[in-house]
Amino acid sequence: MTTAMSPTPSATSRHTSGRQRTTAALVTGAGGEMGHGLIQTLAAEGGRAIVALDIRELSSEIRSSCDAAFAGDICDEGLLSRLLAQYEISEIYHLAALLSTRGEFVPETAHQVNVVGTLNMLKLAAEEARTHGRTVRFFFPSSIAAYGMATLAQKRAAGRVAENQCLEPITMYGCSKLAGEHLGRYYERHYRLLAKDRMEKPIDFRSIRFPGIISADTVPSGGTSDYGPEMIHAAAQGRPYGCFVRADSRIPFMTMPEAVTAIVGVMRAEKSVLQRQVYNISSFAPSAQDFASLVLREFPGAIVTWEVDEKRQAIIDSWPEDIDDAAARADWGWKPQHDLASAFSGYLLPRIRARYE
Numbered sequence: 001m002t003t004a005m006s007p008t009p010s011a012t013s014r015h016t017s018g019r020q021r022t023t024a025a026l027v028t029g030a031g032g033e034m035g036h037g038l039i040q041t042l043a044a045e046g047g048r049a050i051v052a053l054d055i056r057e058l059s060s061e062i063r064s065s066c067d068a069a070f071a072g073d074i075c076d077e078g079l080l081s082r083l084l085a086q087y088e089i090s091e092i093y094h095l096a097a098l099l100s101t102r103g104e105f106v107p108e109t110a111h112q113v114n115v116v117g118t119l120n121m122l123k124l125a126a127e128e129a130r131t132h133g134r135t136v137r138f139f140f141p142s143s144i145a146a147y148g149m150a151t152l153a154q155k156r157a158a159g160r161v162a163e164n165q166c167l168e169p170i171t172m173y174g175c176s177k178l179a180g181e182h183l184g185r186y187y188e189r190h191y192r193l194l195a196k197d198r199m200e201k202p203i204d205f206r207s208i209r210f211p212g213i214i215s216a217d218t219v220p221s222g223g224t225s226d227y228g229p230e231m232i233h234a235a236a237q238g239r240p241y242g243c244f245v246r247a248d249s250r251i252p253f254m255t256m257p258e259a260v261t262a263i264v265g266v267m268r269a270e271k272s273v274l275q276r277q278v279y280n281i282s283s284f285a286p287s288a289q290d291f292a293s294l295v296l297r298e299f300p301g302a303i304v305t306w307e308v309d310e311k312r313q314a315i316i317d318s319w320p321e322d323i324d325d326a327a328a329r330a331d332w333g334w335k336p337q338h339d340l341a342s343a344f345s346g347y348l349l350p351r352i353r354a355r356y357e
Helices: 033-045 060-064 077-086 100-105 107-132 152-158 172-189 227-236 256-268 288-298 310-318 326-332 340-356
Strands: 010-013 022-028 049-054 068-071 087-094 136-143 203-210 212-214 241-243 253-255 278-280 304-306
Touching: 022 033, 033 049, 033 060, 033 256, 049 087, 068 077, 077 087, 077 107, 087 107, 087 256, 100 107, 100 172, 107 136, 107 172, 107 203, 136 172, 136 256, 152 310, 172 203, 203 256, 212 227, 212 256, 227 241, 227 288, 227 340, 253 256, 253 340, 256 326, 278 326, 288 304, 288 340
Parallel strands: 022 049, 022 087, 049 068, 087 136, 136 203, 203 278, 212 253, 241 304
Antiparallel strands: 010 068
């Protein structure tokens, strides 16, 4: 996902000049792994132009699947205006964000990127809807960071947490994700509430509260939920690993391919079946020890120790042990593709071994 620095905006496009605006899906944060996977899936579906936006120049692989690729800042309203001069946006997948660990070092920047940036995209969507008289469908990836448990005892007593429970996040990332959810509801249901010329429901806002997402294709970068993948990468390289959370730490997880599948699933669902705008989803909820046991089984010589970072531990302790995703299963057919064992043996392990062998 992207951050909000300010390079000179640029664009590459397969369009010829003078052509009438083309209807397109816009993907922000397109350079991240989620953006990459989503763009590949949307391109395979066909039927729409795809416009990608990221803070950095995008790879040729991503650009080849897109109608246009813009490099620039989601907080740059001038860039967004230039984008709209070329394309009529019918769907937005707003993946751009400053993630949880970095956000705690620069909370004001995290607010600017995650909240103001989201506000910019919602405004863009609403303006497109008013101009063309058609609702714009908008996807916003939220997070279990939106939850906040006051104590470890409360976390353990809560069990599987539903969408409307325990919403007192302790990180700026969590606060910004919860704010994004509320902004989305506002823009769909109440935008310009007192205006005489207001449009009813200019935005069709859909959001998923993702658990920890683990990937076999990228090296962990110190994220709050990266301890599981970090163990595997260290063991595959023959390095000891000091885990920064307790062995009994437990939060929900899923794999990156499952996350991309879920985005497409909720966005393709008929509006009439959706009973809410924000949905929990999860695949499995292991402890850190569960990860370690699998690593030690596959790499008998591996060394895993417990070197707890109390500040990062406090964040993990504030997130639920598991989340209730019954609404997603019932409304739009969410179903996990993996449990911990299959995610480890069928997805993570083969690709990570191949990386180092």
